[in-house]
Amino acid sequence: MGQDWIIHVLSDLRQFARQNELPMLSAQLDEALLTAAVEIAGRSEGTLATEGIQTGLQSSDL
Template identity: 45%
Template sequence: MQYEWILDVLTDLKAFAKGNGLSALAEQLDDASLVAAAEIAQVAGNMAGGVALDANKAGRRYCGASASDNA
């Protein structure tokens, strides 16, 4: 999917924030990942004729990363 890269970037930023003691930023990036996943699912659904992705699954995929994943 053409927008999935933004979720990867947000996951990397969150891992960096957690690994460097920036807990408030990490929480905000969690929220941003959920918003991004929901909007991407909506856009993808519109492009696919109404067959939207499951934003909850996408959010869990990208919000579940630990600080050690990318730090």
């Protein structure tokens, strides 16, 4: 599972927010899910991409 657990936790929280009519929280969790997915993908590729800019960090630097 690696770091994918955080995606599952955020998804569960987003589902809770939607079911309990918390639209602002749901929107924030959408952003958090996207951020987590990008950062996790970046770690597996050896670099992080934020807003289209390569940081050049290696996973060993993190």
